Structure formats: C-alpha cells, structure tokens
Amino acid sequence: MKTIRLASLTFLTTLCAFGEEIPEHPWKFYDEQTQALTYTNAAGESLPYRLFLPKDYDAAKKYPLVLVLHGAGQRGDENRKQLASYAAGWIDDAVQSKHPCILLLPQCPTGKKWADADWGKGSYSFSAVPITEPMKLAKEILDQVLREKSVDLNRVYVMGVSMGGYGAWSFVTRYPEVVAAAVPVCGAGDPTMAATLKDLPIWAFHGDKDNIVPPSGSQDMVDAITKAGGTKIKLTMYPGMDHGSFLIAWRDPALVEWLFSQSKAK
Numbered sequence: 071m072k073t074i075r076l077a078s079l080t081f082l083t084t085l086c087a088f089g090e091e092i093p094e095h096p097w098k099f100y101d102e103q104t105q106a107l108t109y110t111n112a113a114g115e116s117l118p119y120r121l122f123l124p125k126d127y128d129a130a131k132k133y134p135l136v137l138v139l140h141g142a143g144q145r146g147d148e149n150r151k152q153l154a155s156y157a158a159g160w161i162d163d164a165v166q167s168k169h170p171c172i173l174l175l176p177q178c179p180t181g182k183k184w185a186d187a188d189w190g191k192g193s194y195s196f197s198a199v200p201i202t203e204p205m206k207l208a209k210e211i212l213d214q215v216l217r218e219k220s221v222d223l224n225r226v227y228v229m230g231v232s233m234g235g236y237g238a239w240s241f242v243t244r245y246p247e248v249v250a251a252a253v254p255v256c257g258a259g260d261p262t263m264a265a266t267l268k269d270l271p272i273w274a275f276h277g278d279k280d281n282i283v284p285p286s287g288s289q290d291m292v293d294a295i296t297k298a299g300g301t302k303i304k305l306t307m308y309p310g311m312d313h314g315s316f317l318i319a320w321r322d323p324a325l326v327e328w329l330f331s332q333s334k335a336k
Contacts, residue, residue: 091321092162100158104175106149109211117207118149118177121215122161124170134225134330135172136160137212139234139241141316142189145180152177156231156320169330172219176211178204184230184237187258192287196243196260205240212248224335229253231316232283239291246270251332253325255316256280258287261294268300271332275319277311
C-alpha cells in the first residue's frame with residue numbers, strides 16, 4: 071500500500087506540468103460550458119445530468135471521459151448544483167489544453183444515494199446493498215455517452231466525493247471492466263470485494279479527522295486491496311483535515327497527471 075501523508079497543504083501549490091494548483095472558477099463558468107440534459111429510459115425513469123465536451127471536440131478523435139459522482143449536498147432535480155468546483159473543476163482551460171476530456175456529471179435526486187450505505191460507519195457489505203436507481207441510471211447514461219460520443223474506451227475514469235466516494239467504490243466494484251482508474255474521495259466500500267479491484271489503478275483521498283465518513287472507510291479498502299495483491303492502489307491521508315478533503319484533492323495537478331496517464335491499453 072502506498073499511503074501519502076502530507077506534511078503541509080502547501081504541497082498543493084507545487085508546480086506541475088501545466089502550472090500551479092487548479093483554480094476555482096465562478097459557477098457561471100462551468101454552467102456556460104456544459105450541456106444540461108435529462109436521460110429517460112424505456113421504463114420512464116429519468117435522471118438529469120451535465121455533459122462537457124472539449125472546446126474543439128472532433129468526432130474523428132478519441133477522448134478520455136471522467137464520470138463524476140457528487141456529494142450529498144448537491145442532490146436535487148434542477149440540474150445545477152452538481153457543477154460544484156470540486157466536480158466540474160477540470161473544465162479549467164489549463165487542464166483542458168493539456169488533457170482535453172469529456173466530463174459526465176449526473177445529479178442524484180434529493181433523498182437518494184449513489185450507494186445506499188450508512189456514511190457514518192465507513193465500510194459496508196456490498197452484497198447487502200442492492201444497486202440504487204440513481205446508480206443504475208448513471209450507468210445507463212454513461213453507456214449512452216460511450217455509444218454516441220467519441221470516447222477512448224481504454225480511458226474511462228470515475229471520480230466521486232463523500233456520497234460520491236461511496237458511489238465511486240460501488241461503481242468500480244460493479245463495473246471493474248469499464249473503468250481504467252478511479253478516484254474515490256472521503257468514501258468507503260466493501261473490503262471483502264478487494265480481489266475484484268486489485269488490478270485497477272485507484273488513488274483514494276481522505277482527511278484523518280473526518281467526522282462524517284470515518285477515515286477507515288478509505289484505509290480499509292486500500293489495506294484490503296493491497297493484501298489481495300494490488301499494487302496500483304494508493305492513499306493520500308490529509309493530516310488534521312476534516313470532511314473537506316474533497317475541496318483540496320481535485321485541485322492537485324499531480325492527480326490530473328496521474329489519472330490521465332492511466333489506460334487499460336497499457
């Protein structure tokens with residue numbers, strides 16, 4: 071297991087290939103560059119989502135795609151709140167100029183979850199938690215985008231924070247063959263499913279003072295995957311940080327470089 075404990079949050083201002091930490095833009099910046107769409111399946115089930123395509127999107131090219139699962143505070147049906155900077159931040163011009171990608175941001179309805187687990191307990195039993203409707207619909211939306219847009223199927227990624235961190239662990243456990251890498255932030259999963267994930271590149275993040283989702287939620291998964299023989303798993307545990315780790319992780323240029331370097335083709 072690779073556990074990274076940061077001595078100081080000033081680490082995040084370290085220069086990287088495309089500059090300093092990723093800046094936060096006004097909400098309008100993310101809104102104007104994404105399409106507000108609603109998916110409805112044959113059964114009449116629906117879910118709002120936002121889709122970002124690179125500015126010079128060319129159907130003749132293949133682009134990586136990042137599925138972003140937001141936290142509990144961004145639930146709703148107005149198709150707006152999931153454009154929080156921690157979710158939509160990689161629309162930033164500096165990121166896109168070096169790593170043009172598609173971003174898919176579904177919105178979970180109020181009162182529902184990506185994974186129906188108790189956030190305060192950390193790890194949970196995957197087999198005891200059936201797939202939720204929002205997770206099922208998010209997968210259907212992803213499948214549709216993969217069919218209709220020019221996506222590099224070897225470079226499909228999932229990132230989720232808090233409630234979405236649970237969602238990211240759940241998604242890769244259910245669909246490990248779909249993704250090339252995952253970034254679960256302050257979430258948790260089922261350590262008994264570690265063998266399913268041992269070959270998947272995963273970079274987890276958590277604050278060691280998190281009082282909403284126990285730090286053990288990430289630590290248990292990383293330890294179990296390492297024990298199962300996984301060598302592509304690592305954890306950044308922010309010292310002294312509470313549940314706000316998701317406000318920090320997405321800004322890290324090193325994360326961007328790491329994620330977009332992952333490919334199933336390697």
